[in-house]
Amino acid sequence: MLGDLWVLMVEQSWALALLKGSVVTIAIGLIGMALGFLVATPLAIMRWRKVVVVSQLVDGYSILVRGVPGLLVIYLLFFGSIEWVKAITAAFGYQDSADNAYPYIVGVVAIAVISCAYSIEVIRGALQAVPYGLLEAAQSLALPKGVTFMRVTFPLALRLALGGINNVWQMTIKDTSLVSVVGLQELMRTAAIGAGITRSPLLFYCIAAALFFCMTAVSQTAFSSAERALDRGFRGR
Amino acid sequence: MDLGIIAYAVPFLVIGAKTTLLIAVFGVGIGLPFGVAVGLARCSRSRALRRLCDAYCAIFRGTPMLVQVFVIYYGLAQVSFIRQNPVLWWMIGDGLNAAILAVVLNTGAYTAEIFRTAFLSLPKGLIEAAEACGMHPWHVFSRVKFPLAVRQALPAYSSEAAIIVKESSLASTITVLEITGYAKRLMSETFAIMDIFIITAAFYLTINVVVLTGLKLLERRLSFAR
Numbered sequence: 286m287l288g289d290l291w292v293l294m295v296e297q298s299w300a301l302a303l304l305k306g307s308v309v310t311i312a313i314g315l316i317g318m319a320l321g322f323l324v325a326t327p328l329a330i331m332r333w334r335k336v337v338v339v340s341q342l343v344d345g346y347s348i349l350v351r352g353v354p355g356l357l358v359i360y361l362l363f364f365g366s367i368e369w370v371k372a373i374t375a376a377f378g379y380q381d382s383a384d385n386a387y388p389y390i391v392g393v394v395a396i397a398v399i400s401c402a403y404s405i406e407v408i409r410g411a412l413q414a415v416p417y418g419l420l421e422a423a424q425s426l427a428l429p430k431g432v433t434f435m436r437v438t439f440p441l442a443l444r445l446a447l448g449g450i451n452n453v454w455q456m457t458i459k460d461t462s463l464v465s466v467v468g469l470q471e472l473m474r475t476a477a478i479g480a481g482i483t484r485s486p487l488l489f490y491c492i493a494a495a496l497f498f499c500m501t502a503v504s505q506t507a508f509s510s511a512e513r514a515l516d517r518g519f520r521g522r
Numbered sequence: 523m524d525l526g527i528i529a530y531a532v533p534f535l536v537i538g539a540k541t542t543l544l545i546a547v548f549g550v551g552i553g554l555p556f557g558v559a560v561g562l563a564r565c566s567r568s569r570a571l572r573r574l575c576d577a578y579c580a581i582f583r584g585t586p587m588l589v590q591v592f593v594i595y596y597g598l599a600q601v602s603f604i605r606q607n608p609v610l611w612w613m614i615g616d617g618l619n620a621a622i623l624a625v626v627l628n629t630g631a632y633t634a635e636i637f638r639t640a641f642l643s644l645p646k647g648l649i650e651a652a653e654a655c656g657m658h659p660w661h662v663f664s665r666v667k668f669p670l671a672v673r674q675a676l677p678a679y680s681s682e683a684a685i686i687v688k689e690s691s692l693a694s695t696i697t698v699l700e701i702t703g704y705a706k707r708l709m710s711e712t713f714a715i716m717d718i719f720i721i722t723a724a725f726y727l728t729i730n731v732v733v734l735t736g737l738k739l740l741e742r743r744l745s746f747a748r
Binding site: 361491 | 580581585587588589592593596597600601688689690692694695702706709719723726730
């Protein structure tokens with residue numbers, strides 16, 4: 286049994302393939318999450334300021350994406366973009382490189398679109414939870430609006446948002462597994478290929494599960510210590 | 523939007539919606555009592571039981587549901603003991619049954635977490651009072667702990683119920699044709715990708731609005747301040 290495992294993992298180098306898949310998973314998760322967060326921040330601020338039309342549109346987007354399964358969003362982006370991506374790349378003569386990079390780009394975009402919708406709600410909630418007295422204090426000091434926002438509101442909101450960001454990140458890293466159904470070579474896809482070739486799905490999917498578990502456990506610990514660090518000076522109130 | 527596509531797609535999606543609802547109903551119907559039981563076990567006095575249930579929750583909350591679905595459907599089918607046991611084989615041999623099992627196990631872990639925090643937040647005095655009256659442990663649970671905990675847990679549980687509806691879409695990865703499965707097929711058949719997406723999204727949003735409104739009404743009915 287152990288000998289078989291050794292042959293499978295080391296001599297046929299499936300362990301390396303699975304580790305590579307994990308790196309791709311983490312990369313897609315991180316880039317997608319960062320992209321989603323970058324887009325979500327201005328959208329959430331506009332939603333918080335109740336900018337007309339924009340905030341309704343943001344609300345619509347957020348409700349739509351949070352209301353449908355991630356798999357459906359991924360199908361929309363993949364099937365919906367194949368045609369024009371092919372057309373554009375063919376026009377510029379980058380057909381081959383586009384064929385290779387295409388799943389990664391759309392995968393990252395899909396993850397970003399999903400995580401952005403959840404991030405908007407988290408950031409908006411955090412902005413609304415900043416105590417009004419602090420904003421009034423800043424106003425009474427005659428701080429300009431921009432300074433108030435950058436120095437008072439946003440840092441405080443970021444601290445309040447950390448718990449929510451943790452949830453969104455945990456969800457995002459798990460959602461990356463969905464991108465595998467459209468052929469992106471990340472951890473889940475590598476496990477599926479391994480399961481198919483070696484005919485031992487139980488082993489490969491359990492290893493994939495264990496690797497995902499390690500990722501979520503490590504990031505949970507990191508977020509917990511970040512939360513503790515940001516809670517300095519707030520404890521006991 | 524082309525009306526012809528709506529007329530073509532909707533009948534398929536209605537069939538798919540039945541499967542989605544079937545999975546969701548089992549997810550809530552079995553997953554809720556199961557989750558409450560696990561949540562209770564995580565507050566129990568037996569350390570072994572607590573450890574076991576903690577581990578179950580950590581594993582199912584820490585891994586993607588797609589992996590869980592694949593382990594159950596493809597992985598467990600490899601074990602000859604399960605293949606030879608008719609009951610177990612019935613549970614995982616069929617795509618739909620495997621999907622329901624995966625949804626129940628997954629939502630059970632999240633529900634357990636919701637109810638564990640609810641049980642922990644109960645005022646200790648009330649439970650001590652019930653025990654001091656000589657109430658049977660089952661009665662302490664059914665008449666004191668559960669009615670109070672369910673009011674705490676209901677807002678969080680409603681979003682879990684909406685998640686169950688969304689997670690049921692993963693059944694489409696193991697050959698079960700529910701809403702997302704039909705949507706994928708329709709997208710590759712008709713190439714009207716945006717149209718199909720909007721119609722499908724409308725199905726999901728409708729189901730979720732109905733579920734959330736129902737639970738909101740229940741929450742209002744159960745709340746003390748009427």
